[in-house]
Amino acid sequence: MSCRRLALAAVLSSFLLAAAGAAHGDAARLLRRLPTTGPGAHYTSNRPPLAPSPLVKLPIGAIEPRGLLRNMLLTEAQGMSGHLPELSRWCRMEGNAWADPAGKGHSGWEEMPYWLKGYGDLGLVLKDPRIQAESRRWVDAIIATQDADGWFGPRGLKTSLKGKPDLWPHMIALNILQSQFEATGDERVLPFMTRYFRWELNCPAEDFMTGYWPKMRTGDNLESVYWLYNRTGEAWLLELAHKIHKHDAGWSKDVINWHNVNIAQGFREPTTYWMQSKEQPFYDGAERNYRKVMDTYGQFPGGGFVGDENSRPGYTDPRGGFETCGIVEFMHSFEMLTKITGEPVWADRCEEIAFNSLPAAMTPDQRALHYLTCPNQVQLDKENKAPGIQNQGTMFSYSPGAAYRCCQHNVAHGWPYYAEELWLATIDRGLCASLYAASEVTAKVGAAGATVKLTEETGYPFEETVRLKVSTAQPVAFPLYLRIPRWCDAASIKVNGQDVAVKAESSAYVAIDRTWADGDTVTLTLPMRIVVRTWEKNAKAVSVERGPLAYSLKIGERWSKFGTDEKWPDWEVFPTTPWNYGLVLDAKDPAASFEVVRKPGALPEQPFTAAATPIELKAKARKIPGWKQDALGMVGKLRPSPVRSEEPEEPVTLIPMGAARLRISMFPTIGAGADAQEWGVPGVVATASHCNTSDTVEAMNDGSAPQNSGDRSLPRFTWWDHKGTAEWVQYDFAKPRKLASTSVYWFDDTGKGQCRVPASWRVLVKVGTEWKLVSAPGEGGVTRDRWNKVNFEAVETTGIRLEVKLRDGVSGGILEWTAE
Numbered sequence: 001m002s003c004r005r006l007a008l009a010a011v012l013s014s015f016l017l018a019a020a021g022a023a024h025g026d027a028a029r030l031l032r033r034l035p036t037t038g039p040g041a042h043y044t045s046n047r048p049p050l051a052p053s054p055l056v057k058l059p060i061g062a063i064e065p066r067g068l069l070r071n072m073l074l075t076e077a078q079g080m081s082g083h084l085p086e087l088s089r090w091c092r093m094e095g096n097a098w099a100d101p102a103g104k105g106h107s108g109w110e111e112m113p114y115w116l117k118g119y120g121d122l123g124l125v126l127k128d129p130r131i132q133a134e135s136r137r138w139v140d141a142i143i144a145t146q147d148a149d150g151w152f153g154p155r156g157l158k159t160s161l162k163g164k165p166d167l168w169p170h171m172i173a174l175n176i177l178q179s180q181f182e183a184t185g186d187e188r189v190l191p192f193m194t195r196y197f198r199w200e201l202n203c204p205a206e207d208f209m210t211g212y213w214p215k216m217r218t219g220d221n222l223e224s225v226y227w228l229y230n231r232t233g234e235a236w237l238l239e240l241a242h243k244i245h246k247h248d249a250g251w252s253k254d255v256i257n258w259h260n261v262n263i264a265q266g267f268r269e270p271t272t273y274w275m276q277s278k279e280q281p282f283y284d285g286a287e288r289n290y291r292k293v294m295d296t297y298g299q300f301p302g303g304g305f306v307g308d309e310n311s312r313p314g315y316t317d318p319r320g321g322f323e324t325c326g327i328v329e330f331m332h333s334f335e336m337l338t339k340i341t342g343e344p345v346w347a348d349r350c351e352e353i354a355f356n357s358l359p360a361a362m363t364p365d366q367r368a369l370h371y372l373t374c375p376n377q378v379q380l381d382k383e384n385k386a387p388g389i390q391n392q393g394t395m396f397s398y399s400p401g402a403a404y405r406c407c408q409h410n411v412a413h414g415w416p417y418y419a420e421e422l423w424l425a426t427i428d429r430g431l432c433a434s435l436y437a438a439s440e441v442t443a444k445v446g447a448a449g450a451t452v453k454l455t456e457e458t459g460y461p462f463e464e465t466v467r468l469k470v471s472t473a474q475p476v477a478f479p480l481y482l483r484i485p486r487w488c489d490a491a492s493i494k495v496n497g498q499d500v501a502v503k504a505e506s507s508a509y510v511a512i513d514r515t516w517a518d519g520d521t522v523t524l525t526l527p528m529r530i531v532v533r534t535w536e537k538n539a540k541a542v543s544v545e546r547g548p549l550a551y552s553l554k555i556g557e558r559w560s561k562f563g564t565d566e567k568w569p570d571w572e573v574f575p576t577t578p579w580n581y582g583l584v585l586d587a588k589d590p591a592a593s594f595e596v597v598r599k600p601g602a603l604p605e606q607p608f609t610a611a612a613t614p615i616e617l618k619a620k621a622r623k624i625p626g627w628k629q630d631a632l633g634m635v636g637k638l639r640p641s642p643v644r645s646e647e648p649e650e651p652v653t654l655i656p657m658g659a660a661r662l663r664i665s666m667f668p669t670i671g672a673g674a675d676a677q678e679w680g681v682p683g684v685v686a687t688a689s690h691c692n693t694s695d696t697v698e699a700m701n702d703g704s705a706p707q708n709s710g711d712r713s714l715p716r717f718t719w720w721d722h723k724g725t726a727e728w729v730q731y732d733f734a735k736p737r738k739l740a741s742t743s744v745y746w747f748d749d750t751g752k753g754q755c756r757v758p759a760s761w762r763v764l765v766k767v768g769t770e771w772k773l774v775s776a777p778g779e780g781g782v783t784r785d786r787w788n789k790v791n792f793e794a795v796e797t798t799g800i801r802l803e804v805k806l807r808d809g810v811s812g813g814i815l816e817w818t819a820e
């Protein structure tokens with residue numbers, strides 16, 4: 001070990017776990033977070049007074065994706081995103097208001113920028129001349145639309161919110177120009193963005209961030225302002241950034257909105273603003289918001305959460321899903337947070353959702369996608385799933401068309417942005433392998449900024465080994481950082497075949513600080529153990545994970561074409577094999593219940609299919625006959641594990657979640673002990689004379705606590721659009737219950753809608769097969785904003801019914817109903 005390295009080791013002693021041992025004296029350090037001080041990256045990074053960024057994006061084009069990721073990008077180029085103008089009228093230039101503000105065609109909103117943001121980067125990352133030429137044509141057209149005051153694109157948007165500007169679509173459009181500059185140094189971009197931000201700065205405070213979407217997504221706007229500030233240094237841009245933050249909807253305080261895409265973008269806003277404010281509560285904001293969402297709605301593997309369209313109280317079962325826009329926006333957010341914080345967990349989360357959720361959101365040829373990807377999803381038909389999920393209409397079938405208008409355009413940036421973040425420059429002039437994928441990176445490193453090339457060979461996430469090779473004209477000293485994912489507790493590293501003596505704990509970076517010579521190699525091994533996770537909040541179901549991949553039951557798929565376009569078909573997918581299995585686990589060592597089967601041969605071009613996946617797990621399971629699809633075709637909700645089953649034990653196969661278009665990723669466990677439960681029928685079944693299609697009878701019995709009768713934050717039951725009629729609601733019990741009272745919290749949206757407390761109601765109970773009025777009932781109240789309780793003579797019964805007379809001319813509903 002040289003004196004210089006000894007000195008360095010002393011300075012960094014708090015990080016130094018082991019620095020001896022390797023033949024060449026390689027100093028390896030373990031860091032929980034990357035260094036935040038140093039001489040500064042060789043690439044544009046945060047200017048003072050912004051907090052220094054530990055990780056810095058390399059220019060687009062510096063990283064050449066290879067292998068699996070390259071194939072995903074090539075498939076994207078051949079698929080829907082690469083040919084969207086054929087499919088989407090929003091992506092045709094003629095008459096498009098993004099290219100011609102006076103264009104008489106569609107006014108233009110988020111769709112074209114959504115697409116071009118991904119499509120443009122796809123062309124740059126793949127160096128694809130066709131896509132580059134087409135996206136350049138759009139960029140030229142957009143730049144040509146700029147007015148003298150700085151506004152650009154659709155004139156209609158300048159006044160579309162009751163005379164105020166809609167700032168949201170421009171946030172996306174700016175990303176397109178940023179990429180253009182990063183890849184080509186296009187001289188028009190910085191003055192163009194400067195003029196637009198001048199205009200934005202001059203917007204009157206009361207007009208600023210009006211409308212629903214802009215103030216939810218201010219974090220995106222902030223990122224672009226800081227990007228420009230780092231390139232021009234004009235101080236007023238920080239004034240604008242502060243103004244944008246001030247008009248944010250409030251993500252610094254809490255999760256202030258439950259729309260899935262708003263969450264996927266908005267949650268990070270405080271941590272982005274922390275770069276300017278440097279106050280710890282802002283730094284902590286993204287993690288706090290993320291946890292709050294995931295602790296309730298993300299209690300399953302795959303990296304997403306239930307938000308279909310909004311996250312709703314009571315809807316946390318893994319049969320609920322996450323929008324494809326949410327998936328790619330979460331990835332983009334995690335990529336940003338990785339660079340801002342230098343904390344490895346954000347890259348872990350990015351990989352988790354990229355590998356486990358994004359592939360299955362699309363057909364394997366990426367020629368169609370669906371709106372919602374759910375951890376448990378056994379049939380992708382085109383029928384309505386509301387109110388099981390919030391949105392009406394087709395949400396599960398794969399479509400290339402406008403059925404999923406936002407996702408159809410927005411999905412384009414998922415893989416290209418991912419490819420741009422595989423390697424990052426560090427503040428101390430090193431390189432960081434942030435997201436593992438076969439690739440080649442060319443970058444400036446070391447004190448003098450020597451150019452080195454590193455090639456990365458790996459079949460990750462299907463392979464445990466990552467092999468790096470250095471190409472350099474002269475030996476050059478720089479630190480190389482390798483991320484040790486949170487799931488890996490036994491990583492090992494070799495430099496030129498020699499072990500590096502570092503205890504490589506999970507959720508950390510290992511820094512190898514040395515003088516690198518041409519031909520030097522690094523071999524990183526990340527052993528992938530099987531982990532069986534129990535999800536206490538989701539009926540004690542289990543998930544099975546191995547390394548970065550979660551595994552799902554392999555279900556036979558029958559693909560059924562529909563739609564009229566032979567070139568771009570829509571697809572439904574139906575199960576051809578049983579799926580209602582509970583896992584039979586080794587009680588002492590659940591992970592030992594699985595056998596890993598690796599298929600021989602090279603990694604297939606598209607490994608994310610049930611047939612081609614290179615890894616399968618073999619397990620034992622029993623069927624649970626009571627676990628069925630519901631009337632909507634959705635997989636039945638989980639019930640508490642362990643579950644008793646008399647069915648024979650069978651071998652089953654698990655495949656990576658991202659390869660399973662039909663899947664069970666949250667498994668009940670089979671048990672035989674005293675704690676094992678019958679799947680049986682649910683304790684209470686709610687029905688009604690009529691239920692509005694976007695409401696649900698289950699809302700009455702979901703245990704939520706209304707704030708008042710107009711509480712619209714809760715799932716509700718209504719008889720809408722029946723008005724003035726006689727109606728009923730009913731609970732049937734699996735086992736007889738003794739009842740002596742019942743309480744109703746009426747829904748009444750006076751001032752907003754046409755539901756009111758009813759005119760009158762009465763209580764019946766089931767006697768044999770007949771409904772009879774209860775004996776000696778009290779008065780059935782119809783008071784707003786409180787429980788209305790009726791006592792009656794105690795009775796043992798298998799059902800209770802409320803007969804309700806609605807008021808003339810209006811409808812009615814129930815937020816919560818209990819019987820005691």
Ligand SMILES: [Zn+2]
Pocket residue numbers: 323324325326404405406407408410
């Ligand atoms: Zn969407």
